[in-house]
Amino acid sequence: MSRSLPLKSKPLALLPRRLYAQIVVTVSVILVAAFLSFGFMNADKQAAILERIIRNESEAITRNIADSCAHYLVVRDYAGLEELLVRFSEMPDMVNLQALEPDGTVLSDVNGRLHRPENPPKKKIPVPPGEAPQTELQGENLVIWHPMLANRSLGWVRIAFSLHELTEFKSSVWRTTLLLAVLGIAASTGLILLVMRRPARSIQLLSRFAGELNLKKGTVMQVPDSSSEVEELGDSLNRASLELHASEQALLAERERLAVTLESIGDGVIATDTSGKIVLLNRTAEQLTGWSMKEAAGKPLEDVFRIISETTRRPVENPVQRVMSSRQVVGLANHTALIARDGTERSIADSGAPIIDREGTVIGVVLAFRDVTEKKRTEEFIRNIFESIGEGLIVIDRQYRIMTANRAYAEQVRRPLDLIIGSTCHEISHNRDKPCHEEKDSCCPAIHTFETGEPAVMVHDHSKAGKHMAFVETRTFPIRDGSGTVVSVIETTTDITERRKLEDQLRQAQKMEAIGQLAGGVAHDFNNILTAITGYGNLLVRKTNAGDTLRHYAEQILTSAERAARLTGSLLAFSRKQVFEMKPVDLNDIVKGVDKLLRRLIGEDIELRTIVTGANLIIMADSGQIEQVLMNLVTNARDAMPNGGTLTIETGELEVDESWRREHGFERVGAYTLLAVSDTGTGMDEDTRSRIFDPFFTTKEIGRGTGLGLAIAYGIVKQHGGVINVYSEPGKGTTFRIYFPASTGFKELPMAAEARQPAPGGTETVLLAEDEELVRKLIRLVLEGAGYRVIEAKDGEEAIVLFRENREAVKLVITDVIMPRRNGKEVYDAVRSLQPEVKALFMSGYTADIIQNRGIIEQGMNYLAKPILPDTLLRKVRSVLDG
Ligand SMILES: Nc1ncnc2c1ncn2[C@@H]1O[C@H](COP(=O)(O)OP(=O)(O)OP(=O)(O)O)[C@@H](O)[C@H]1O
C-alpha cells in the first residue's frame, strides 16, 4: 500500500503541540486560582482586622467626645463645647460630627459650630431608641452614635468616620495578589517550558515519524534522551515500522505471486462486481476478447465478453446472473462461441463461480474460459475419421464400459448412441449382464488385448437390439497411457453377416457348379445317345403300324428315353446349364394355368387354396421352368402332408429396400413379385432346413426321392434373378417364398395351336455338319423323311469344302457347335463369307452358356439343345428357313 493516510497522520502531528499548550494552560489556571483564593482570603482577613481597629478607635473617640460634650453641657460652657467640637471635627477621617439633643435636634453640624439661639437648629434627625451606643455602616462611612450622659441623657453625638483608608488597604492587597499571580504564571510557564521541552520534542519527532510511518516503514528512528515512556513509545513505533514493512513486503510478494499466477493461467479470467461490471481481465482474457484491462474496466460484461450459441447463432445468457442467484459454479452450454472485439469467433468452454467474502457475501463473479476452437477442430477431425470408417468402432475401458462409439456401431447393434455410451459392451453387443469371458463357451478379444497388450481378432455373433442376429468380426487394439499400461481398447466391429451369407451362397453356387459341370459333361454325351435313341425310336414308330408289337416296343423305348431326357434336363436345370426362353409372363397366369394339374397331383386329402392378387405380375421368365418350380414345391408339400392338410399358393408384390436387400441376399433393390407355397405339413428342423437346396439331399426313402427337386427349383429361381427363402419349424408347416424381379414388359399373347400340328417339311437343300455319326444319320433320316435334300459333313473342315461346292443349292447349314477341325462358329463364319444369305442352325449337347461363354454362338442365333426330337427339329428347320 503506497497510499498515505493524511487524515490520520495530522492529529498525530498536532498532538505534542496541543498537549504542551494544555499543560501550560492547566498549570496557569491552577496557579491563578491558587493565588486568587489566597489573595482573597488574605485581603479579607487583613481588612477585617483593620476594620475592627478602626471601629474600636472610632468608638473610643466618639465616646470621649460624647463624655467631653456632656461635661460642657452640664457646666453649660457652650463656648468650650463648640471649641471642642470644632477641634474634633477637624480630625482626619472625620466626615461629619453632630451633637444632637435627646429629641434629635441638631446642636452642631459639620464644622462643629453650635446652633445658638441666634443660630437656631434647623433640623431634626431621628435618634436611636434607648441610651446604648450604636455603630452602623452607611456607604463608605462608619456612623457611630454615642449618648451624652450626666445622670440623664443630654443628647447624642453622631460621628461619621471615613473608611477610605480601609478601602485603600484592600485594593493594595489585591494588587499585590495579582502581581504575585502573574509572576507565578510566568514562572510556572517558564518552568514547564524548561521541563517539557525535551519530551515534547521527542514526541513531536515520534509523531512525525508515526505520521510518515507509511513512507518510512522499515526504518527506525533514534529517540533523543527522554523519559522512559517516550522511549517506550519510540520502541513501539520502531517495532511497528519494522513489522509494517515486513507485512507489506509479504503482502507485496503475495500480490506478485497472485498476479503472476493469474497471468500465467492459460485460461482467460474475467472478474466482475455484483452488477456485472468488469473489474479484472487477465492477459489471456485480453487476447481472447481483444479488450485491454484498462479499456474493459467498469464496462458491462456483455460488452466485452460477447458469447453466442454456435448452433442457433443467438446471444447466450450472461452467466453472471445465474452465478449470482445460484451462488454456485455454473458452466456454459456446449457449442458457445466468443466474438472478440475484431469480430473473430472462437469456440470456448467456460465456467463462472461466485466470489464470496469472509462474511459469506457474494461480492462478484469470476469467469474462467478457454479457446477450444483447435480442440473442437481436432475432436471433429477425429470424430470424422471415426465416423468415416465404415466399420463399427468403440473404445472401451477396463470395466468394459463403452467410452465412445461411432454411428456404424450404433447401426450394427440397432441402438441409440446415447444409450450405448456408458453401457458395457457385453450388454450392448451380447445382451449379457456379465463380461463375456465370465460366460461359458464365449471368448472376448478385448480381454486378450487388455492382458497381453496385443491386438486380437475374433468372429462372433452380436445381438442386434437384444436379438442375436449378426455375425461380427471384432478386432481389438490397445490404447496405452504414458507409462505403457493398456488403459483402454479400440474395438472395430465389422458386420460380416452379409459376407457370411455371400460365402454361403458362393459355397452353394460352387457346389452347384461342380455338380453342374459333371452333369453337363455327362449330359452332352448322354444327349447324343438320347437323340439317337429317340430319333430311331420315332422312325421305328413311323415305319410300323398301329397295333404292331414292334410299334409298342418302340413306344416303350421312346417313353423311357423321354424320362431319361427329362432327367438330363433336370440335371442341366439345377446346374443352370439350360437355355431358357425368357419372355414377359404373368405369374398369375402361370399359377392359374397349372392349377388343374396340381390338383390332380396332390390328391383329395389336401385342400388347395390359390390366392392371386388382382394386379398383373409380369416377370421375365421361362414359364415352363416356373411351372417346374411350382410342381417341385407342390410335390414336396404333398409329401409333407401324408394325412392331408392345406396347401396355399399365393402371389403378390413387394418393394425391396436397401436394408431388406442386404438382409435377405437380394441382388438389387426395387419391385419384386412374390410366389409363396405354404403347407400345414410336418415342417423341418434346423438341420434339414439348412441342406434342402443341396442336390441329392433327401429325407425320403430310396426310390421315392432323388433330392433334386429343390436343387432344381433353386437353380431355376437363381437363373431368373430371383431369391428363394424357406420358413419352417417342425410340426408347424413350411412356407417357401420366391421373389422374382418385377418386369415392366408386356406378356405375349398365347401361342397359336400350331405347335400341336404335324411337323412341317420342305424341299430345300440342307448342309448337315455333325461329328457324331449316329446323330448325323438320324438327323439326315428325319430331314430326308420330311422331303429335304441333305448334304452330310463329318467335321467343320469338310462342311466348308462341301458348302463351297454347293453354295448355290444349300439354303441352310445345320451344324453341331463342338466339332473336330473347325467348330460350328468357324463353319458359320466361313459359309457366311461365301454366301451371306445362307441360314444357320446350331445344335449342341453342351449347355448354352458354355457355348455362349466360349463365344461360339451369339445371342439371336438359332440354337437347338440335344437331345433333339424329330418334330422339334423339323419345326425349327422350317421356322429358320422361313424366318
Ligand atoms: N414342404 C416340405 N415339408 C417338409 N419337408 C420338405 C418340404 N419340402 C422339402 N422338404 C425336405 O427337403 C428335402 C429335399 O427336397 P427335394 O425336393 O429337393 O428332394 P425330394 O423331394 O426328397 O426328392 P425329389 O424332389 O428329387 O423327388 C426333402 O427330402 C424333405 O426332407
Ligand SMILES: [Mg+2]
Ligand atoms: Mg421334391
